[in-house]
Amino acid sequence: MIEVVDLVKDYRAGDGSVVRAVDGISLHVAAGETVGLLGANGAGKTTTLRVLATLLKPTSGTARVAGYDVVADPVGVRRNLGYVSATTGVPDRLTPREIFTSFGRLHGLDRDATAVRVEHLLDALDLASCADRPAGRLSSGQRQRISLGRALVHDPPALVLDEPTNALDVLGARDLLAMVGQLRAEGHAILISTHRLHEIEHRCDRFVIVHMGRIVATGTRDALVADGAGLEDAFFVAVSRRVL
Amino acid sequence: MAHRGRHGSQSRWQAAGWVARRELMEFVRDRRTLVITLLLPMISYPILALATTLGLRTGVMEAEARLAPTTVMVVVSGADAQPFIERIEAMIAATDSSGRKDWPAETVFKDIPGTLAQEAIDSGAADLWLHAERGLIAGLDAEGTMSITVQASTVRPPTVAARRQFLALIDSFSEEVRRRRIKAAGLPATVLEPITLRVVGDQPRGELPVGEIMNTVAGGVLVLLAVLPMTGAFYPAIDAIAGEKERGTIETLLIAPCSAHEIVLGKFLAVFVITLATLAANVASIAATSAVSLKLLSTGGSPSLALATAGGITITLIVFIGLAAVGAATCLAVTTAAKSGKEAQNTLTPVILLVSALAGAALLPGMQSNRLLPAVPFVGHVLVSHAAFMAAEAEEATSIGWLLLLSLSGSVAVTWLLLRITAVMLTDEDILFRGQDSAASPLARPSPRALPTLVQGAIPPIMGLAALWYAQAFMPKELFVAIPVQQVATVLLPLAVLLWWQRVDLGQTFSLRWPGRGDAVSAGMGIAGGGLLGAGVFVIGAAALLAFRGDSLTPEAKALSARLVEMILGQPWWLSWLLIAVLPAVCEELLFRGWALAAFAGRRRTAGRVALAVLAQAFLFAVAHVLPERMPQTFVLGAVLGWVTITTGSLLPAIIGHLVHNSMPLVVLFASDCPPDMILEAGSGGLPGVDSAGIPVWALLAAAASVVAGALLVQAAARVR
Incomplete structure (x- = not known):
């Protein structure tokens, strides 16, 4: 469903020098699978996810979502992808219902289908009680659920979540991740990046650990973690090996 | 929760409509902006008018009291x-x-x-x-x-x-x-009354007719109205893109299944509607305030003030719809490069000042006679609306229909161009994901860059225009001194300041390399191509000027032409050539096809961005030549030389092309058998070296052949590369 092959992304600094943010990353996420993309700040996680979301163009390599190439058919990708990041906000002056409705119509849903979908999302994301209140008056957890709902309004088969729990407290993060688990169960392909490893240690089918733009380890939790240790230890080992 | 995505499709207008609707919903809920944009004008004009009217009325009453029996x-x-x-x-x-x-x-x-x-x-x-x-x-x-x-x-x-x-x-x-x-x-x-005199017709000289007063007042009001769309679009435009970036909501729009053009179109429609509403509120408030003020000032026996015809008012309103579109698109384009609302305000404020100057320029003497100026934003809008508004008879109002057409065409073209630029900038990775602004001291020079930024590209030409104004105060009368002074003050000095401030890679910025591959063949082809294009553009431009303008050149253009001819005849040929051709060719090419073009084209040179960059620098090049009748030709020359620079990768062919273009008047003058007096007379027709009687067909054909050959040579040089 989500497929990245030999992805390279270069940025040009102001002085003309080239900075390689992503250096040959390859990964795939199948339907009904959740893959955790782990890495320290600046490792290349967000750049990879932004390429998948068609916000950045790859320097080389390919990235596909539901068979659509991010360069050749970005609109096809967007129709099949839901994207939530820690930096994406919600319009303060619009209500959750209005936000879901406007994005539903932008995705080409007709009026009736949009209304049904919006009601479903408001219930599923526990936003029905505040559906008609401006988003600016809602809590961080509610706002992040609005972000998730906005990404799900067109019912995409693939989801890309970039540090979705960053602004949330423990309870909010737990609720949101529970919903992500439910989405996996429904068959969505989910690629989630975070550096709060403990949150997703037992929620992902596989992990891809990146460091300085390269993959330094990949596999299931059991394959990565030694007996008695945790995912965080595995992460340190993988990153340290690379550094050394 | 059954999924599998939706693959519904919708038209460009549907997507834009939903973006616009979302923007408008947000706008109408922002009460502060709503008040500032729509309600403030309705309150501020009456208060302002009340103060001035009461003051005036008191003054009038005191004056009347002083003179009362x-x-x-x-x-x-x-x-x-x-x-x-x-x-x-x-x-x-x-x-x-x-x-x-x-x-x-x-x-x-x-x-x-x-x-x-x-x-x-x-x-x-x-x-x-x-x-x-x-x-x-x-x-x-x-x-x-x-x-x-x-x-x-x-x-x-x-x-x-x-x-x-x-x-x-x-x-x-x-x-x-x-x-x-x-x-x-x-x-x-x-016996002591031999004559009873009765004067009919115009007002006698020395008195100020009411019509003249109304003309001046209407001009001022129209300039004010021309600036209002910018102030009306100010907050909505900032909120639409820079505000979305600041709130982090722009990404959610960019990953919606629609193109950047559709998003920009939607945002433009929303800002346009708000701008129109602001304009309507201002016009209604000004009209109502003026009516009440006149009634207050009128103490019986005051002269009735001539007002515009219904046709004139209708044309004025149509012109201002075009103006609102250009204003909204300008604000969107300017604020798209900003990362935050504050940065957008800082960028947009000087632009509004420039627009005010542009609109005010319409009231300068001689501007009304220019046939192409109505197509130029802001100045053209004021010109056409002023002509329509002051048309006393309905026939006069309808006779300016072609001016209206030109104005609307210009508005549509400029709006379209600005929206294209906005769409390019909206998805530009450098702009979209640019880091936070530097926290360094404001006096600290920025880090060295390969190329100047977009904004830095526009600064020297704008500084040059301002310098041109100040330079008038100390500009020597003799052209052979004035030309170098002008080039230094308006071109080299602003460029030097920016070069010192923002250290750039000189080779990349000014395309300092040989054309094409760099060998003698490709370099020769590029240089010859540039020269042929320069010569051809001069002759065709001169023919177009004579065809469209004829003898209706402004006195300023005629005076400049006569002075140029006088200088050419009074100085050694090499000095004239140096001043008219060599100096401007080198200086202006460094600024426009070097600095500005490199900044506008940027590092990621997509075909669309390069085309817009070429047009943008050509526009600045044309504006820098100040005289309206010279602008079309200088715009075309700037665009052609911009294309030559991009195609060959070198500034040299553009310099040669500019050099040849500016040398043509000398060639024509010295090749002519006419005595100096006749040449001087012909020169006062507006174009040194070109007889006002017209250009022979054979010369036009030769010029067209020169342009075609030049373009082919430039392309050939690029292929060699």
Whole structure:
């Protein structure tokens, strides 16, 4: 469903020098699978996810979502992808219902289908009680659920979540991740990046650990973690090996 | 939760419509912006007008009070005091109201001894003291000239009205005495009135006609209205893109299944609607305020003010719809490069000042006669609306239909271009994911860059325009000194300042390399191509100028042309060539095809961005040449030389092309057999070296061939590369 092959992304600094943010990353996420993309700040996680979301163009390599190439058919990708990041906000002056409705119509849903979908999302994301209140008056957890709902309004088969729990407290993060688990169960392909490893240690089918733009380890939790240790230890080992 | 995505599709307008709807919903819920944008004008104009109108009205009333008929107390002394009083009172009694022009409302005469008269005027009991010597009445009935002294107090001087009205009364008295004398002499009363003059037609010189006043006032109001769309679009445009970036919501739009053009179109529609609403609120407020002000100022007997016809007002409103579109698109384009609302405000504020200057330029003498200027944003909008608004007759209003068409076409083209630029910038990775602004001291120079930024690219040409204004104060009269001074002040100095401030890679910025592959063949082809293009563009541009402008050039253009011809004939040819051709070719190419083009084209040179960059720098190049009639030709030359620079990768062919273009007047002049006087006369037609009679067909054909050959050579040089 989500497929990245030999992805390279270069940025040009102001002085003309080239900075390689992503250096040959390859990964795939199948339907009904959740893959955790782990890495320290600046490792290349967000750049990879932004390429998948068609916000950045790859320097080389390919990235596909539901068979659509991010360069050749970005609109096809967007129709099949839901994207939530820690930096994406919600319009303060619009209500959750209005936000879901406007994005539903932008995705080409007709009026009736949009209304049904919006009601479903408001219930599923526990936003029905505040559906008609401006988003600016809602809590961080509610706002992040609005972000998730906005990404799900067109019912995409693939989801890309970039540090979705960053602004949330423990309870909010737990609720949101529970919903992500439910989405996996429904068959969505989910690629989630975070550096709060403990949150997703037992929620992902596989992990891809990146460091300085390269993959330094990949596999299931059991394959990565030694007996008695945790995912965080595995992460340190993988990153340290690379550094050394 | 069953999924599998939706693959619904919608038209570009549907997607844009939903973006616009979302923007408008957000806007109408932002009460502060709503008040500032829509309600403030409705309140501020009446308050402003109330203050000024009341002030004016008070002034008018005071002036009227000072001039209103008053009661004048006059003490009369001397031996003939009583007969004089009787005589003048008899005249007053015999004169009807039509003959009492400028007289006092009442005049009270009192016969008193001379010893008491001074005290009477010093104490304020009387306004004036008139001394009637013995023999005054007899003298008046004879044929001589009698002297009458009227004394005013230095302690308590009379009012201006009392003094002026009493003198008017004495004038009437004198007239009555004159009539008596004529009658006594047995002459008809018409003997001293040989002519009765009646003037018809225009107002006499020296007076200020109401029409002229209205013309000036309307021009000022239209300039104000031309700037209003920018202020109306200010907050919505900032909120639409920079605000979304600041709130982190822009990404959610960019990953919606629609193109950047559709997003920009939607945002434009929302800002356009708000701008129109703002404009409507302002126009309604100004109109209502003006009507009330005029009514307040009118105290009966005021001249009726000529207002525009319905046709003129309709055309003005249509023009302003185009203006609102350009204003909204300009604000969107300018704020797209900003990362935050604050940064957008800082960028947009100077742009509004520039727009104000551009709109105000429409009121300059000579601008009305330019046929292409109506297509230029802001200045053209004011020109056309002013012409339509002041058209006294409906026929005049309809006769400017083609101006309206030109204005609307220009508005559509400029709006489209600006929206394209906005869409390119919206998805530009450097702009979208640019890091936070530097926290360094404002005096710290920025880090070295390969190329100047977009904003830095526009700064030197704008600084140059400002420098051109200041340079006028000390510009020498002799052109052979003025040209280098102008090039230094308006081109080299701003460029040097920016080069010092923002250290760039000189080679990349100014395309300092040989054309094409760098070998002699490709370099030669590039240089020859540039030269041929320069020559061809000059001849075709001159022909177009003569065809479209004919003899209707502005006096400024004619004067400049005559001065150029005079300089060419009065200086050695090499000095003229150096000043007219070499110096501008090198300096201006460094600035426009070097600095500005590199900045606008950027590092990621997509075909769309390069095309926009070429057009943008050509526009600045044209504006820098100030004279409206030269702008079309300089725009085309700038665009052609921009294309040459991009295609060959070198600035050299553009310099050669500019050099050849500017050398053509010299070639024509020196190749001509005409005597200097005839050349001077022809030169005053607007184009040095080109006879106003027109350009022969063979020359036009040769020029077209030169352009085609030049373009082929430039492309060939690029292929070699």
